[in-house]
Amino acid sequence: MKVVYKKPEVLKNVNFHFCPGCQHGLVHKIIAEAIDNFKIKDKTIAVIGVGCGVFLYDYFDVDSLEAPHGRGLAVATGVKRARPERIVFTYQGDGDLASIGLAETVHAANRGENVSVFFVNNTVYGMTGGQMAPTTLLGQITTTSPYGREFQRDGYPIRMSEMLATLEGVAFSARVALCTPKQLMEAKKAVKKAFQMQLEGLGFSFVEILSACPTNWNMQPLEAIKRVEEEMIPFFPLGIYKERRVSDVL
Amino acid sequence: MKVVYKKPEVLKNVNFHFCPGCQHGLVHKIIAEAIDNFKIKDKTIAVIGVGCGVFLYDYFDVDSLEAPHGRGLAVATGVKRARPERIVFTYQGDGDLASIGLAETVHAANRGENVSVFFVNNTVYGMTGGQMAPTTLLGQITTTSPYGREFQRDGYPIRMSEMLATLEGVAFSARVALCTPKQLMEAKKAVKKAFQMQLEGLGFSFVEILSACPTNWNMQPLEAIKRVEEEMIPFFPLGIYKERRVSDVL
Amino acid sequence: MSSKYYFDFVFSGFGGQGILIAGNLLCYAAILENREVTFFPSYGVEMRGGAANCYVVLSDSQIGSPIPSHPMASIIMSTPALNKFLPIIKNNGIVIINSDIVSIKDLQREDLNISLIPANKLSSEVIGNERLANMVMLGYLVAATKCVCLESLVNSISEVVSEKHKKMIPLNEKAVLAGYELFQKNSRG
Amino acid sequence: MSSKYYFDFVFSGFGGQGILIAGNLLCYAAILENREVTFFPSYGVEMRGGAANCYVVLSDSQIGSPIPSHPMASIIMSTPALNKFLPIIKNNGIVIINSDIVSIKDLQREDLNISLIPANKLSSEVIGNERLANMVMLGYLVAATKCVCLESLVNSISEVVSEKHKKMIPLNEKAVLAGYELFQKNSRG
Amino acid sequence: MEKLFLRGSEALALGAIDASVKFYAGYPITPQNDIPEFLSRELPKVGGKFVQAESEVAAINMLLGASACGLRVMTSSSSPGISLMQEGISYLSGSELPAVIVNVMRWGPGLGGIGASQGDYHQATKGGGHGDYFVPVFAPYSAQEMYDLIIRAFDVADKYRTPTMLLVDVMISLMKEKVIRRFEKRSEVKIKSWAFGKVKEGEQKIIKSLYLKGNDLERHNWKLYEKYKVMCEKEVIYESYLCDDAEIVLIGFGMVARIGKSAIDIARERNVKAGLFRPISLVPFPEKELEAISKKCKKFLVVEMNTGQMVHDIQRVLGKDIDISFYGKPSSYAPTPEELFYKIKEQI
Amino acid sequence: MEKLFLRGSEALALGAIDASVKFYAGYPITPQNDIPEFLSRELPKVGGKFVQAESEVAAINMLLGASACGLRVMTSSSSPGISLMQEGISYLSGSELPAVIVNVMRWGPGLGGIGASQGDYHQATKGGGHGDYFVPVFAPYSAQEMYDLIIRAFDVADKYRTPTMLLVDVMISLMKEKVIRRFEKRSEVKIKSWAFGKVKEGEQKIIKSLYLKGNDLERHNWKLYEKYKVMCEKEVIYESYLCDDAEIVLIGFGMVARIGKSAIDIARERNVKAGLFRPISLVPFPEKELEAISKKCKKFLVVEMNTGQMVHDIQRVLGKDIDISFYGKPSSYAPTPEELFYKIKEQI
Amino acid sequence: MSKKKVIIDEQRCKGCQICIIQCKKGVLKLGYKINKLGYRYAEVDNIDDCVACGICGEMCPDVVIEVWKE
Amino acid sequence: MSKKKVIIDEQRCKGCQICIIQCKKGVLKLGYKINKLGYRYAEVDNIDDCVACGICGEMCPDVVIEVWKE
Numbered sequence A, B: 001m002k003v004v005y006k007k008p009e010v011l012k013n014v015n016f017h018f019c020p021g022c023q024h025g026l027v028h029k030i031i032a033e034a035i036d037n038f039k040i041k042d043k044t045i046a047v048i049g050v051g052c053g054v055f056l057y058d059y060f061d062v063d064s065l066e067a068p069h070g071r072g073l074a075v076a077t078g079v080k081r082a083r084p085e086r087i088v089f090t091y092q093g094d095g096d097l098a099s100i101g102l103a104e105t106v107h108a109a110n111r112g113e114n115v116s117v118f119f120v121n122n123t124v125y126g127m128t129g130g131q132m133a134p135t136t137l138l139g140q141i142t143t144t145s146p147y148g149r150e151f152q153r154d155g156y157p158i159r160m161s162e163m164l165a166t167l168e169g170v171a172f173s174a175r176v177a178l179c180t181p182k183q184l185m186e187a188k189k190a191v192k193k194a195f196q197m198q199l200e201g202l203g204f205s206f207v208e209i210l211s212a213c214p215t216n217w218n219m220q221p222l223e224a225i226k227r228v229e230e231e232m233i234p235f236f237p238l239g240i241y242k243e244r245r246v247s248d249v250l
Numbered sequence C, D: 001m002s003s004k005y006y007f008d009f010v011f012s013g014f015g016g017q018g019i020l021i022a023g024n025l026l027c028y029a030a031i032l033e034n035r036e037v038t039f040f041p042s043y044g045v046e047m048r049g050g051a052a053n054c055y056v057v058l059s060d061s062q063i064g065s066p067i068p069s070h071p072m073a074s075i076i077m078s079t080p081a082l083n084k085f086l087p088i089i090k091n092n093g094i095v096i097i098n099s100d101i102v103s104i105k106d107l108q109r110e111d112l113n114i115s116l117i118p119a120n121k122l123s124s125e126v127i128g129n130e131r132l133a134n135m136v137m138l139g140y141l142v143a144a145t146k147c148v149c150l151e152s153l154v155n156s157i158s159e160v161v162s163e164k165h166k167k168m169i170p171l172n173e174k175a176v177l178a179g180y181e182l183f184q185k186n187s188r189g
Numbered sequence E, F: 001m002e003k004l005f006l007r008g009s010e011a012l013a014l015g016a017i018d019a020s021v022k023f024y025a026g027y028p029i030t031p032q033n034d035i036p037e038f039l040s041r042e043l044p045k046v047g048g049k050f051v052q053a054e055s056e057v058a059a060i061n062m063l064l065g066a067s068a069c070g071l072r073v074m075t076s077s078s079s080p081g082i083s084l085m086q087e088g089i090s091y092l093s094g095s096e097l098p099a100v101i102v103n104v105m106r107w108g109p110g111l112g113g114i115g116a117s118q119g120d121y122h123q124a125t126k127g128g129g130h131g132d133y134f135v136p137v138f139a140p141y142s143a144q145e146m147y148d149l150i151i152r153a154f155d156v157a158d159k160y161r162t163p164t165m166l167l168v169d170v171m172i173s174l175m176k177e178k179v180i181r182r183f184e185k186r187s188e189v190k191i192k193s194w195a196f197g198k199v200k201e202g203e204q205k206i207i208k209s210l211y212l213k214g215n216d217l218e219r220h221n222w223k224l225y226e227k228y229k230v231m232c233e234k235e236v237i238y239e240s241y242l243c244d245d246a247e248i249v250l251i252g253f254g255m256v257a258r259i260g261k262s263a264i265d266i267a268r269e270r271n272v273k274a275g276l277f278r279p280i281s282l283v284p285f286p287e288k289e290l291e292a293i294s295k296k297c298k299k300f301l302v303v304e305m306n307t308g309q310m311v312h313d314i315q316r317v318l319g320k321d322i323d324i325s326f327y328g329k330p331s332s333y334a335p336t337p338e339e340l341f342y343k344i345k346e347q348i
Numbered sequence G, H: 001m002s003k004k005k006v007i008i009d010e011q012r013c014k015g016c017q018i019c020i021i022q023c024k025k026g027v028l029k030l031g032y033k034i035n036k037l038g039y040r041y042a043e044v045d046n047i048d049d050c051v052a053c054g055i056c057g058e059m060c061p062d063v064v065i066e067v068w069k070e
């Protein structure tokens, strides 16, 4: 018999610690597939932000480095400059990348650091128990926006893919989701593209993945996925916001 | 006899400490004129970033608060939320606002904090002796880019007015210069507009002022002003990037 | 420990079984009787869906450690809980096990005063579902230890149950009573 | 201070007069003679265009403080410098003042060995402009203190002057010599 | 006076409300999230402002702004977040701005773990930030003290115009106990004449920490030091339990002291003459009080949930003639009363 | 060996080059800008990378990344910038990553001033960051030591896998002196087998500071502590000058010790039997060495350019029988040799 | 006839039901048994309808499904 | 005739020459004297040509010029 679908090679044979229906697992898996695809397991260094994805090193058989919360892209800058021959990616949540780490994110992007960034946007601080994130939608109730997020008081949900696309150093910026097989295929393509860009030395590549956090949304998994489709995607439109081609830099 | 031109009222009768030809002085003066214009001397609180502008309280007769380097907009957030009835502005350099303070800047803008920001872009760290700033132009030699700023290594000069204009919380974003009487008039208008926005409660207002730093550019004052016109303005185009109207928020 | 009145407990089971609520309830009851109390919940990175337990200490004077090394009595609502806590219960301590959930092979402690209570079943019998097994266990424990009087326990229910779920109060009372009476029947019988 | 060979100096004037270069030169000369040296420049927030000064210590053993409280000798190239440093010069110390720049009213220190040198004028005479007044002063100082020998001083010039300005070396030598000889003339005369 | 049954963290947050806190800024971090969660709900009800900052760096600087306006301000965080606030704390000290900072300690260094730990004693008491300054630090050991000491912290902060810290054991923060709400009906706090009011009053007010002229900064540094010296006279708090006839005194703060008390009870039951000394104010440290005890008792056992931090202060205060042993447990498993009792017995 | 005439800061930067530093990240701040300026020019020539970071927070984290790859890495900053690095320093310690951090102290707290000061002793030695860890700290007092000690710092950092600090007086950094370039032809540093190499070798390498399982973190904390204990045995450096027959010993570090030496010379000239003790390694502190001196000499004068920080360590080490007086000068005007001599005379 | 195989790792399934909803052929269902993680887990109900499209495997967030065909 | 007045605060002028370049009427010039800040300062050369447009005052970065007219 032939295998139609199977776990990627680079993933170890252990359970994810994620909650049921949490899409962090799917994000892990498509990154793993891309690493398999390019056969870069031994070249890759993962820089992991603090958030629900912090245990990535337990799942991926790649050299891994834990960054202080928010500092993934400063750490990745150090890694990539020290080892330009290796493939470096960061894995970061919305609190990590877009709130506390915003300066590091924007400056690394602006410097065009040749790294790939996987940004899991689930509109909350998952690991710490569901506080308001920079991407929390207006009106959304979280443990620190008990009356719903309000623009005047709490600001507007931040759209990272669009913002970063305006920076010169960014080679690739895209937003994807994982609710349907079709979205998944697009997501896979984007993740591969991100690595591709790095392999070609084109600069900073960024993939924002909309992700469900059933636990902190107080939803069942299927409901949570519906929320991604019905509430998140309209506010965070999917698509490629920037794509540099080799010819652009020649 | 009638006065045609005179020092603004809110400026104290003391010497600026700035170097000859430094345009910080002009920025001070147009802010002072706007304060006179709106008669808000007793309502205003200045939040001053660390940079060559740090002694603003010696020149302006307004309540003043010194912010740690880069944190002007976090400090201003605290001030404005504590005293919404007062008029709050920050005075920040490019190192302060766009490098170390980038996260605070973007998040305050994104929250639409109802404050006015005066951002003095002189493409260097003036106070500390001319190091590379986030706005340093490509090829520009500074004490920490002795071989000239290079995109691959040092990143691209960052255009704050454009970037902030993409954020929902921003009511007003403009870039001005001070090299000619005409530019000065535009700059004055922009500064007034920024206060106007705040007085009307429309949100975050931002004016970027291109400014000469003869000392750290190793130029004579007149040469330096020529550099602003010939090298800076082409890269940092003048203009209004965003302007919210009252009707937009009704 | 030198006080005349002193009790300490560990309650343990899975999250969602109402372990913490039972602990709280007991504390409130003791407060109504003017006792000093401490309530200490388990915590850790991986709390969701995992184990839940809490320590309760009641005393008539200031309480030192809120975490008794060897609790005098215990409510056990899961097999892992049994394995974890049985070894540390004080000599001759009281252990109340929900036998509808916990698989009991070898208890290995001869000194203990162990009661196996079909709390799920009892809950179903008195309120129509298994959800208040915790209350049954608590009623039994209070009867067995006499750490607070039944009246205080019943009165404390309205302190813990929120306004919104007011209609649940009588059901909780029934469940507590069922446990309490079971102990009395057992000890009589 | 217990060493046989020990000198300390303060050089002071305006920025741009070559105060720091003179200090450096003297240090290099002493290094050529295998001495220990320290050079300590002034610093502060407002350095630009303002005062410039430096302390130089020469010794034949390890130097403690690089900032002498009461320097033995001094080069003074501005009026503020005179006011600031005259009071702290060591008793019977040597003070060399550029009389072309410094306005001298009342020196108030009778004990000092003060020389008023028209250094600008001398510089103009020997090299055609006033720019090397600092070198004239330095030559005079070295002659007056004998802290290093003339040869070392002259040799040190090529250490300090960069490759680019090599053609300045002979001019510097001339200026230094002019100062040196002035002292000798004065003391002879 | 209302008698409540509260978690330590809730007691603290309620105390802050009763102390008239009017501004909170903070950033999420385990294990102190219930404090901002409580305040995000309750502050708006009393006309206070709650801001979720983009980072701890931003949070402490928002406090700086709001404090300059005369409001009572606070933040809360946990170890790594507190590290990020060090520059801001130094600025608050230098600018003489009152603020209350709560550190519910986790277990470091680095990301470490969220287990119980007392690893931040040094950071809290020796000034994790740059320059000469002292931050008053209080270490509660019950829910009641969480309530009482945060109120005291606000008062001390205002009195001395200084940032003030509560150094909290996570176990105290999680534990529920009875709390008497002593200060529910507290009158409003005094208007601060040095702060920015609703309009500029009289002279221009400048709030800053930069002193460039002459020896202004030296004077300023000594002024800060003098404030500290006054605190040492007036703000020391401690608890001494059965020390009078003790042959050995256990010293610990926060949770360790709480457990230590049970250990002392065990000891006394077994006729071991042990006592407990607990610094409640870690800064100012109860030096004289501890010295007084050492006049009679010559044996001390210092217990900390770290590898040895407060023990340095105790060595400094007690000197070399005193027998000081140390038991460190940098572990999320707090020592048990029995364990401490055995350690006591080992020493005598 | 080349003999040069260099500013302290240049000597330090050159030492870093000779120590094979291959990565520098930093953010401008007075008064240490000449270090990054030197390295931005020189590092590219030796195949090293210079990054001007967007902030001190970013800088220290860039170091974390580059150090994990086995490079010798360093940053330099001054007091407020060092405060911002505290979280990162704690992470470096927790992750056992070597790095060299230079603090050319300014004058705090807050923005303070750029005058000479030794106000950061506490921050440097007690861990400004969270959790249990010690950072070795060296305090140079000459340009030669700037060169020598930065090289030593790199070696110590690698040997113990720990961040290591140079605590530098601004006056030492500005002063020009003769420097012997002892290590110009140093052989390359050893490859670090724990670090990420050019490709993944063998087992996956994980570099982290998070320890959640069981008592792993407690073990890890004790491991860090044991490293510190080994340092206390092996890495202590100090200077003792004319202490043998001294009736009073002046203690100071960095610039103060340098000036103190002149003061001792004055004293000896006037037949006052004074000596100088200078801790060069502030962590590990030369405890035994100082104790040994106190066997003979019973009078000590501690001098610091702050309101009293190292004096706490000295009180701890020497105990109560010793007469310790303190002279603090939190002032950009360094004390003069005469001033210190008078202070010495006052005490005897 | 059945030339396909859908293997669900029962002990790792968290019962989120995503595979079930995504299988347009209705091949999968949620069982009643509880695994050692404490979840009811997905089971193959009716392999004959399976077209071995692999979507269930692709969409499972815990990556616990394998799909094989002839 | 001269109904205008251009007052330059000599002791505060830093001699940057911006006013001089900006005055399209050539009214101002840089003097040779040095003020107490150490700079050669701007002076009114020829007030008759002045049109009291105020531009010199507007453009002076040190705000040391006043312009008056009848």
Ligand SMILES: Cc1ncc(C[n+]2csc(CCOP(=O)(O)OP(=O)(O)O)c2C)c(N)n1
Binding pocket: A050, A051, A052, A053, A068, A069, A092, A093, A094, A095, A096, A097, A120, A122, A124, A125, A126, A127, A128, A133, E027, E028, E029, E030, E056, E080, E081, E084
């Ligand atoms: C300096 C610091 N501040 C705060 C935290 C606590 N913290 C851990 S993860 C996290 C945010 C998690 O949210 P996100 O980045 O969105 O990731 P998610 O868990 O949602 O995937 C926070 C605030 C920390 N570890 N360090």
Ligand SMILES: Cc1ncc(C[n+]2csc(CCOP(=O)(O)OP(=O)(O)O)c2C)c(N)n1
Binding pocket: B050, B051, B052, B053, B068, B069, B092, B093, B094, B095, B096, B097, B120, B122, B124, B125, B126, B127, B128, B133, F027, F028, F029, F030, F056, F080, F081, F084
């Ligand atoms: C935390 C911290 N880092 C660095 C500094 C040093 N510093 C003071 S001002 C400044 C930058 C000045 O440049 P800019 O903001 O562009 O203002 P300018 O002087 O050019 O007007 C820096 C880096 C500081 N004071 N605090």
Ligand code: SF4
Binding pocket: A017, A018, A019, A021, A022, A023, A024, A052, A122, A126, A127, A212, A213, A214, A215, A216
């Ligand atoms: S808390 Fe949310 S993001 Fe974290 S594992 Fe659970 S579902 Fe996923």
Ligand code: SF4
Binding pocket: B017, B018, B019, B021, B022, B023, B024, B052, B122, B126, B127, B212, B213, B214, B215, B216
């Ligand atoms: S250094 Fe530059 S920015 Fe600063 S005062 Fe001088 S000219 Fe102006």
Ligand code: SF4
Binding pocket: G006, G022, G023, G024, G025, G026, G027, G028, G049, G050, G051, G052, G053, G054, G055, G056, G057, G067
């Ligand atoms: S392979 Fe396709 S058809 Fe078969 S079970 Fe999976 S989703 Fe259904």
Ligand code: SF4
Binding pocket: G008, G012, G013, G014, G015, G016, G017, G018, G019, G020, G041, G042, G059, G060, G061, G062, G063, G064, G065
């Ligand atoms: S998608 Fe995976 S985890 Fe979810 S129910 Fe199906 S097999 Fe189980």
Ligand code: SF4
Binding pocket: H006, H022, H023, H024, H025, H026, H027, H028, H049, H050, H051, H052, H053, H054, H055, H056, H057, H067
């Ligand atoms: S007012 Fe106008 S015309 Fe007169 S001097 Fe000034 S710029 Fe020239």
Ligand code: SF4
Binding pocket: H008, H012, H013, H014, H015, H016, H017, H018, H019, H020, H041, H042, H059, H060, H061, H062, H063, H064, H065
């Ligand atoms: S513009 Fe102002 S400072 Fe410059 S020369 Fe004219 S008067 Fe003087």
Ligand SMILES: [Mg+2]
Binding pocket: A051, A093, A094, A095, A120, A121, A122, A123, A124, A125, A126, A133
């Ligand atoms: Mg998130």
Ligand SMILES: [Mg+2]
Binding pocket: B051, B093, B094, B095, B120, B121, B122, B123, B124, B125, B126, B133
């Ligand atoms: Mg600038």
